[in-house]
Amino acid sequence: MYGPDDGPKGGVPLKIEVLYGGNSPEREVSLLSGARVATALCERGASVSLTDWQGEISSALLRKCREADAVFLALHGGTGENGYLQRELEENGIRHYTGSDHDGASLAMDKPRAKAAVAAFGVPVAKAAFPGSKKSALPLSLPFIAKPTDGGSSLGFAFVRTAEEWQKLTPFRGIFCEEYLPGREFTVGVFGGRCLPAVEIRPQGGLYDYAHKYKAGAAEEICPAPLSLGESNRLACLAMVAFRALGLRDYARIDFKEDADGRPCFLEANTLPGMTETSLFPLAAAKDGIPFALVCEEMAAMAAARKLK
Numbered sequence: 001m002y003g004p005d006d007g008p009k010g011g012v013p014l015k016i017e018v019l020y021g022g023n024s025p026e027r028e029v030s031l032l033s034g035a036r037v038a039t040a041l042c043e044r045g046a047s048v049s050l051t052d053w054q055g056e057i058s059s060a061l062l063r064k065c066r067e068a069d070a071v072f073l074a075l076h077g078g079t080g081e082n083g084y085l086q087r088e089l090e091e092n093g094i095r096h097y098t099g100s101d102h103d104g105a106s107l108a109m110d111k112p113r114a115k116a117a118v119a120a121f122g123v124p125v126a127k128a129a130f131p132g133s134k135k136s137a138l139p140l141s142l143p144f145i146a147k148p149t150d151g152g153s154s155l156g157f158a159f160v161r162t163a164e165e166w167q168k169l170t171p172f173r174g175i176f177c178e179e180y181l182p183g184r185e186f187t188v189g190v191f192g193g194r195c196l197p198a199v200e201i202r203p204q205g206g207l208y209d210y211a212h213k214y215k216a217g218a219a220e221e222i223c224p225a226p227l228s229l230g231e232s233n234r235l236a237c238l239a240m241v242a243f244r245a246l247g248l249r250d251y252a253r254i255d256f257k258e259d260a261d262g263r264p265c266f267l268e269a270n271t272l273p274g275m276t277e278t279s280l281f282p283l284a285a286a287k288d289g290i291p292f293a294l295v296c297e298e299m300a301a302m303a304a305a306r307k308l309k
Helices: 027-043 059-067 084-091 102-109 111-119 163-168 210-214 229-245 280-287 292-307
Strands: 015-021 047-053 070-074 144-148 158-160 175-179 185-191 199-203 219-222 251-258 264-270
Touching: 015 027, 015 059, 027 047, 027 070, 027 292, 047 059, 070 084, 070 292, 084 102, 102 111, 102 264, 111 229, 111 264, 158 163, 185 229, 185 280, 199 280, 229 251, 229 264, 251 280, 280 292
Parallel strands: 015 047, 015 070
Antiparallel strands: 144 158, 144 175, 185 199, 185 251, 199 219, 251 264
């Protein structure tokens, strides 16, 4: 259990550059995450600079990142989470940023590749198809889920019940289809080499789409999830295997949904999970006795350690 004076740096202040905003459809969520992270780090005595990053890799940005002890990526989706920014930082000698490296971030964001990678290590996954064209024949048995191959926060998510709905679906690049899993939904945070308590997600009157994630009261989020010890341990084991199969580091959030037989299937991995008031990773950490400010400080400290190597 963490106390008010505990923390990975023992109270030693860090100079931290927080990048937030971004140019993806998840920009508004990122702005909330970054502002909350910056406030929490300041509470821990860090010297914090906030940058609304919108995709440009400028010399000024690189200079600020080099001067910082840690670069905190409070970005979600798009080039902030898909490995692009991570690669640019690495190629400019900046390794001390939070979250997974370029390879892990890129793989996790590409849903078909990520599913194949975790399935190769024995983690159950749902049946999937990558039709390429919205006007193709039904790619899977109805009903099924359609979503972007590289999106987040359930943006572009659609529940397809009929052939007519499939044909009318608003086009988007890289459609990825997955069988509908009727069972319970869970998410497991991996943090510093261990799993946080699982969260069960129960959307109110629908599927867990963007609105249910960020509208207060739209979903019931139960932590720790009501599972037996064996079920909890199995879910944690699957989350850790998926984390390692994708080559992730430091932290991530791994999502699962049960099939008709109650078997948890991997959905996706979030390498830069939300840090807002309603986000699930901070909720699980708090239930594990880690206050939000210390979560942020630990994340920054893991990044800062890479600068010292």
